[in-house]
Amino acid sequence: MSGLRPVIVGAGPAGIRAAERLVAAGLRPTVVDEAARWGGQIYRQPPDGGFTRPKSALYGFEAGKADAVHQAMAAIRDRVDYKPRTLAWNCEDRALDLLGDGVSETLPFSHLILATGATDRVLPFPGWTLPGVFTLGGSQVALKFQGCAVGRRVAFLGTGPLLYLVAYQYLKAGVAVAGVFDTAPFDGQLRAAPGMLRDPATLAKGLLFVGWLRAHGVPIHNNVRPLRAEGTERVEALVWSRNGREERTVCDAVAFGLNLRSETQLADLAGCRFRFNEMDRAWLPERDAAGRSSVPGVYIAGDGGGIAGADAAELGGERAALALLEDAGLPVEADRVAVLDRRLARVAAFRRALSAAFPFPEDWASSIADDTMVCRCEGVSAGTLRAVATSGQAREINRAKALTRAGMGRCQGRMCGAATTELLARALNAGPGDVGRLRAQPPIKPLPVAAGRPSDEAAS
Amino acid sequence: MREILDCDVAIVGGGIVGGSAALFLRRMGLSVTLLERDWCGAKASGVNFGGVRRQGRPLEQLPLSQRAHAIWGRLPELIGTDAEYIRSGHLKLARSAPDLQALIDYRERSAGFGLDLEIVEGEAFRRRFPALGDRALGGSLCPEDGHANPRLVSPAFARAAAALGAVVREQTPVDRVERDDAGRFVLLSGEGLEVRATHLLNTAGAWSRRVADAFGEPVPLVSLHPNMAVTEPLPRFLDVNIGVEGGGVYGRQVPRGNMVVGGGRGFALDPDRARPQRDAMLSLMHDAAELFPQIRHAHVIRCWTGVEGYTPDRNPVIGPSRTTPNLFHAFGFSGAGFQIGPAVGEALAELIRDGRSSAPLDAFRIDRFPPTTITTP
Numbered sequence: 001m002s003g004l005r006p007v008i009v010g011a012g013p014a015g016i017r018a019a020e021r022l023v024a025a026g027l028r029p030t031v032v033d034e035a036a037r038w039g040g041q042i043y044r045q046p047p048d049g050g051f052t053r054p055k056s057a058l059y060g061f062e063a064g065k066a067d068a069v070h071q072a073m074a075a076i077r078d079r080v081d082y083k084p085r086t087l088a089w090n091c092e093d094r095a096l097d098l099l100g101d102g103v104s105e106t107l108p109f110s111h112l113i114l115a116t117g118a119t120d121r122v123l124p125f126p127g128w129t130l131p132g133v134f135t136l137g138g139s140q141v142a143l144k145f146q147g148c149a150v151g152r153r154v155a156f157l158g159t160g161p162l163l164y165l166v167a168y169q170y171l172k173a174g175v176a177v178a179g180v181f182d183t184a185p186f187d188g189q190l191r192a193a194p195g196m197l198r199d200p201a202t203l204a205k206g207l208l209f210v211g212w213l214r215a216h217g218v219p220i221h222n223n224v225r226p227l228r229a230e231g232t233e234r235v236e237a238l239v240w241s242r243n244g245r246e247e248r249t250v251c252d253a254v255a256f257g258l259n260l261r262s263e264t265q266l267a268d269l270a271g272c273r274f275r276f277n278e279m280d281r282a283w284l285p286e287r288d289a290a291g292r293s294s295v296p297g298v299y300i301a302g303d304g305g306g307i308a309g310a311d312a313a314e315l316g317g318e319r320a321a322l323a324l325l326e327d328a329g330l331p332v333e334a335d336r337v338a339v340l341d342r343r344l345a346r347v348a349a350f351r352r353a354l355s356a357a358f359p360f361p362e363d364w365a366s367s368i369a370d371d372t373m374v375c376r377c378e379g380v381s382a383g384t385l386r387a388v389a390t391s392g393q394a395r396e397i398n399r400a401k402a403l404t405r406a407g408m409g410r411c412q413g414r415m416c417g418a419a420t421t422e423l424l425a426r427a428l429n430a431g432p433g434d435v436g437r438l439r440a441q442p443p444i445k446p447l448p449v450a451a452g453r454p455s456d457e458a459a460s
Numbered sequence: 461m462r463e464i465l466d467c468d469v470a471i472v473g474g475g476i477v478g479g480s481a482a483l484f485l486r487r488m489g490l491s492v493t494l495l496e497r498d499w500c501g502a503k504a505s506g507v508n509f510g511g512v513r514r515q516g517r518p519l520e521q522l523p524l525s526q527r528a529h530a531i532w533g534r535l536p537e538l539i540g541t542d543a544e545y546i547r548s549g550h551l552k553l554a555r556s557a558p559d560l561q562a563l564i565d566y567r568e569r570s571a572g573f574g575l576d577l578e579i580v581e582g583e584a585f586r587r588r589f590p591a592l593g594d595r596a597l598g599g600s601l602c603p604e605d606g607h608a609n610p611r612l613v614s615p616a617f618a619r620a621a622a623a624l625g626a627v628v629r630e631q632t633p634v635d636r637v638e639r640d641d642a643g644r645f646v647l648l649s650g651e652g653l654e655v656r657a658t659h660l661l662n663t664a665g666a667w668s669r670r671v672a673d674a675f676g677e678p679v680p681l682v683s684l685h686p687n688m689a690v691t692e693p694l695p696r697f698l699d700v701n702i703g704v705e706g707g708g709v710y711g712r713q714v715p716r717g718n719m720v721v722g723g724g725r726g727f728a729l730d731p732d733r734a735r736p737q738r739d740a741m742l743s744l745m746h747d748a749a750e751l752f753p754q755i756r757h758a759h760v761i762r763c764w765t766g767v768e769g770y771t772p773d774r775n776p777v778i779g780p781s782r783t784t785p786n787l788f789h790a791f792g793f794s795g796a797g798f799q800i801g802p803a804v805g806e807a808l809a810e811l812i813r814d815g816r817s818s819a820p821l822d823a824f825r826i827d828r829f830p831p832t833t834i835t836t837p
Contacts, residue, residue: 090738097738104742269735393619399499402506402611410692410761442736446759449691452745455724 004328007032007096007107009088009266010115012040013065013310014302014317016073018113021321023076025330030081030107032088032098038073041117041137042310044144045070058144060165060172061205065310090442091269094297097442104451111297111324114266114285115317116304120162120257121418123364124372124382127229128256136162136257140169149175151253155238157181157226159358160259161309164209170255171216178251179219181240183258183361186222225367229254259358260307261418267305268440270298276433279355280307282418283437289344291320292327299324309354312347315340365426374423375416377409382423389427396436400424410446413438463653465627467491469812470647470657472634472671474500476798477790478663479617480531480805483538486624488813493655494618494626495647497633497667501614504665505798507766509688509710509722510610511701512799513550514575515602516566518775520823521800522573527819528803529604535613539620543612544715549700550605551589553596553751554581559705563600575602591697595751596704607701607712610798617802629653637674643785659786659812663805666769667731668777668791675784677826678834680772681792685726685734685765689744691758693717698752709747719755721748726765736763770794771829778804778824779811788812789826 006022008015011033022029031038037045043066046053055063086100095108120135127133134142134150136158142150143166153176156167163182171177213220227239227246238249267285268274273294274283284306291299299320302313319340325332370383384404394400397407397420406420407413413420417438425432469485471478474496482494494500512532514525536542554560560581567577580588581598589599622628629649636648637660647655662671672679698713709723724740741763749756771777771792781787788811790804797804807817 090741092735092738095738106738271729393615396499399502402502403615408762410759412762441762441764442738442741443760443763446692446761447745449745449749449755449758449760451742452747452749453742454746455739455743 004110005108006030006111006113006324007109008113008115009033009096010040010117010302010304011035011038011073011082011084012042012115012117012302012313013069014115014117014304014313014320015040015113016069017314017317018115018301018321019080020072020076021318022324023079025325025332028079028081030083032083032086032096032107034085034087036085038082038084039066039070041141043069044141046145046147053147057172060169061208062310069314087445088266089444089447091266092442096266099447099451102448102451104447104453111299111328112270113291113299113301113317113320113324114270114304115301115313116263116266118260118262118303118307119414121259121261122256122415123258123361123419123422124368124374125226125228126369126372127231127235129373129376130229130231130235131233132231132235132253133229134253134255136160136166136255137260139253139255140166143169143173149173149253150255151235151251152176153178153251154253154255155179155181155249155251157224157238157240157254157256158258159184159361160257161206161354161358162257162260164206164213166255167213167218168209171213171218177213177218178238178249179221180213181224181226181238181249182220182222183224184222184358225361226256258360260303262304262306263414264304265414265440265444267293267298267300269442269444271295272298272300274437277306278433279351281360281422281432289341290323291316292323297324297327306351307354308347308351312344312350315343315347319344365422368423374419375406375409377411377416378405380404380406385420385423386427389424394424395428397421397424397438398436401438407438412441412444462651465493465653465655467493467627467655467657469493469659469661470495470645470655471661471663472637472647473662473664473668474618474628474630475503475505475663475665476501476614476617476801477505477804477808478661479505479614479621480802481661481663481790481808482621482626482628482805483617483624484806484809485812486621486626488809490809490813492621492626493657494621494628495632495634495649495655496618496628496630499615499630500618500628501611501616504766504768505614505801506611507764508610508768508798509686509720510607510712510798511550511703511710512545512608513602513605513701513703514799515550515552515577515600515605516703517796517800519570519573520775520820522570522575524803524807524819525800526574527806528800531802531806532608532799539613539616541612541616543608543616545606545608545613546715547604547606548712550602550703551599551700552703552705553592553599554705555596557597560597562705563598567600576604577602589700591752591754592702593753601700605701607714609714617805634671637671639784645786659788661808662787662789663791663808665791666767668769668789672781672789675781675787677781677783678829678831679777679826680829680834681769683728683731683767684770684795685728685767686722686795687724687726687736687740687744687763687765688720688722689736689741689748689760689763690721691719691755692761694719694755694758697754702751704751709744709751711748711752719748719752719758721752723747728767732767734765734767736765768793768795768797773828776804776824777826778807779821779826782827
């Protein structure tokens with residue numbers, strides 16, 4: 001129907017709910033996703049064939065939701081153009097450039113819903129580049145997708161809901177959990193409880209994880225600061241401190257992350273206006289309550305526009321699709337819009353509660369030693385970044401990148417950007433919102449040279 | 461409260477030309493204020509390919525280029541860093557017999573300038589440059605040309621000038637520029653800063669028209685955007701900086717192993733910003749992999765572009781304004797200002813101090829473009 005060419009990037013909870021709503025309205029969206037199967041990071045499915053672990057084992061308490069999201073996509077499979085294993089590496093002139101099977105193709109869109117999700121926020125500590133140190137998300141992918149653990153005895157370090165979830169999933173899978181080391185103070189989590197009560201299910205789930213871990217003898221420590229990961233060939237122990245006391249926990253792997261960071265590069269390339277978000281300590285694409293970005297016809301749904309978790313992503317995905325339909329002049333059910341708007345309004349309060357419960361360790365940037373590697377791709381240390389800031393050479397992150405190479409490597413700042421921002425801000429005695437943001441450049445992820453093609457002129 | 465700075469020379473634009481002019485003026489003892497809208501060396505001077513190349517330039521540029529060559533040899537002394545500058549050699553490839561002949565002709569025409577070009581072809585070429593295999597018939601090698609890291613070089617000139625006492629103001633756009641009754645220049649940045657100067661240097665790169673406009677000077681300048689890409693680090697296979705006769709792709713491998721390649725054009729997002737263009741990126745990857753099969757299985761980790769000012773004849777404008785005494789221009793380097801930039805800065809300093817430059821600048825006079833022929837886009 002119509003000349004609409006809606007494209008959705010991401011087949012997680014937000015992308016799938018968006019697609020479902022567009023299909024219900026008679027549209028045929030294209031769904032582009034990097035993974036081999038739909039579900040996103042949170043509800044990632046095991047590869048086809050051979051992997052037969054039941055959803056209850058894979059997702060624990062979330063199995064019902066995971067199953068519902070998976071089923072939703074399965075139900076509309078024939079009515080969407082689904083492009084798995086496909087990277088959207090560029091957005092230019094209202095078209096995406098997609099890489100699938102080593103070939104690049106250009107896909108024009110009339111409307112674009114970006115449901116690009118998030119990755120771990122990483123704040124380096126000494127030893128974090130040792131083999132055996134993984135991000136929380138990476139550890140979860142290993143378990144859910146590859147059916148293996150990152151170690152035999154794993155220490156879980158950082159903060160955020162994912163910290164407890166992944167520890168729980170590992171323990172459930174039969175892996176020894178050396179402990180959960182939360183940088184957040186416990187009283188913060190108590191303080192946040194009233195906010196969490198707005199979403200009792202999430203609160204209950206969190207308490208369940210914690211209770212379950214404790215019941216299984218897993219030590220849970222709050223207000224922890226990592227001192228270093230020790231080891232020669234790979235991690236042998238995590239050394240940490242609490243209230244000034246140093247402790248050492250033997251482990252052969254560390255899974256760490258401090259909440260999540262939104263994947264915003266496509267929104268940037270699409271021309272969306274960004275604003276610094278104090279809660280996420282990150283620049284995020286501006287969006288209205290329905291997910292409309294500053295660019296007409298471009299919508300942001302789920303964690304890619306600010307971290308709020310999978311349930312909020314489902315709501316946001318559907319709401320963005322309804323906004324798209326409204327903007328295209330198609331009929332929408334006002335009642336449904338009202339229901340979603342009400343629920344999404346509660347998400348904002350929940351976001352605040354989450355942020356209070358798992359606060360950012362504000363002392364990180366001042367405590368991290370000069371010789372700690374911050375940008376792994378280019379080998380840039382904390383000291384190098386501090387030096388360009390304190391010498392007056394760089395008062396802004398793109399300048400620091402130009403002078404030090406931080407953020408210039410394979411990850412293009414996706415992994416090291418948050419840490420670089422915090423370090424610069426601290427060195428300049430400024431806030432993380434005062435040092436600018438890394439500009440996205442295509443390709444947003446490494447692109448095989450072999451995907452190149454002769455220019456049209458040469459071909460004709 | 462408005463801050464008022466009084467100086468001999470005001471410079472608009474802190475790229476490699478403005479930054480080096482500031483440095484050489486300070487070394488001559490003149491007082492300097494340099495105003496940069498962005499960060500010094502953050503535009504074309506800092507994001508170009510990084511080739512430091514004399515070979516292939518029009519002959520009229522070679523005297524300046526030779527002077528620049530000497531300056532590049534003194535970088536640590538002048539700006540406190542070698543900025544990853546390497547005299548690796550620049551090899552210009554010929555992929556056909558006429559192209560090889562063109563290289564031979566250029567070598568003859570440029571013989572008096574000291575480039576020491578060497579034509580290598582056939583079996584000798586393949587022996588000497590095994591990494592290039594049979595993808596060229598031969599090439600012309602300029603042994604002392606090379607490459608450097610533009611992100612480090614260009615800011616360092618302004619920084620060195622500041623260390624010698626130049627007033628360098630970054631994030632400081634010039635909103636108004638005019639002359640007072642005494643013929644001195646008055647530059648205003650917002651409400652807070654006023655700069656008064658006897659001389660004014662317009663080294664604002666692709667944005668030089670804005671300054672020239674203020675003095676009724678028609679400027680034939682358009683903005684173009686070189687398309688560049690860099691791969692992940694690879695085992696070293698290439699020492700020399702590579703160009704191809706007739707244009708197309710160019711490439712260099714940095715000591716870290718990343719291969720930097722360029723070719724084609726990006727596009728303008730607005731007058732100030734540009735971005736790589738999809739077809740240009742893909743065809744650059746294709747063409748680069750054809751020339752350098754060593755990168756065929758690598759990934760491109762980043763593409764980028766910049767905003768460069770081009771003139772109709774691809775030579776820069778360097779020298780006095782035709783409308784306004786004590787105003788000097790240096791812009792329009794047409795994608796080739798990086799190597800020559802420091803010598804242009806030095807020549808501008810001489811122009812101001814002595815009224816003339818020891819390097820011939822006649823070819824770069826602005827009045828070679830009659831005002832009536834200039835169409836502004």
